[in-house]
Amino acid sequence: MTGPTDEPDVADEFEGDVADDEAPGEAPGDVPGDVVARTDDGPDDADDFEGPRRRARREREERRAAQERATAIELARREAKRRVTGRAVDEPTPPTRGLIRGLKALMWSALISVLVVGAGLLLYFTPIMSARVMAITGLVTLTQEEVEQAAAVPADTPLLQINTDAVADRVATIRRVASARVQREYPSTLRITIVERVPVVVKDYPDGSHLFDRDGVDFATEPPPPGLPYLDADTPGPSDLPTLAALQVLTALRPEVAGQVSRIAAPSVASITLTLFDGRLVIWGTTDRTDEKALKLGALLTQPGTTYDVSSPDLPTVK
Secondary structure, rough: OOOOHHHHHHHHHHHHHHHHHHHOOOOOOOOOOHHHHHOHHHHHHHHHOOOOHHHHHHHHHHHHHHHHHHHHHHHHHHHHHHHHHHHOOOOOOOOHHHHHHHHHHHHHHHHHHHHHHHHHHHHHHOOEOOEEEEEOOOOOOHHHHHHHHHOOOOOOOOHHHOOOOHHHHHHHHHOOOEEEEEEEEEOOEEEEEEOOOOOOOEEEEEOEEEEOOOOEEEEEEEEOOOOOOOEOOOOOOOOOOOOOOOOHHHHHHOHHHHHOOOEEOOOOOOOOOEEEEOEEEEEOOOOHHHHHHHHHHHHHHHOOOOEEEOOOOOOEEEO
């Protein structure tokens, strides 16, 4: 019969057997050694793998290093060139120098503008350069006083205040003036150049003889110059077609022939006739081929006759 003191001895022996089966240093419940050895290979493989962040950081470092090398090479090249030429290479211009030059240019521009404006105002509003002399050229029958009166420019008027176009228009209102030109001549001269009308034909009216120029303008009523041909036209004037046709014929004649014409008749543009001082008659016809007719007439007048027909320049006749 066994006593109560024998049971603890059996339990102690069992616990010792179980402890002997476990490896030293291993806690109860640990994974067996061969399993632990296979799972330990995982961390070594992870160390050899490069993640995206590590790769990006490595590439940035490589680019930075390459840039530093390129900069160092460029600086070395510039230093070598500076040593050879004895001066600095690609030295930037100090910004203050360009700024000073710009300010100086701006100041000079402003000063010149002020001076120009001031000079213009001085000349415009003061009599420093005023019209003290009026030089008129081209006078034939007109007088200096007639032109000055028509120009109507007050004495000592500053030249810059004179409207030259308006003065020319006022001078052109004189009937004898064909054209007028007005110019300022500094410091104190106003020059007026005129072209007077030249009489080409004359026509008698109840109030006297009227002179007409080559444009058909009636510009004077006075006795005609000797040898001026008379015009036979119903309504002479610058817009009358028969008058213009007759004047075209007269101006086309050679001087030695035109000096023989005492009268030109133009009842229409198609029936122009000339009467010479010696009574001979020239049948001209229309103004077609006027230059050719004028040339043929000069040759025909050397032949005896009373009537010379050049209305057909291809077949001129003398009667």
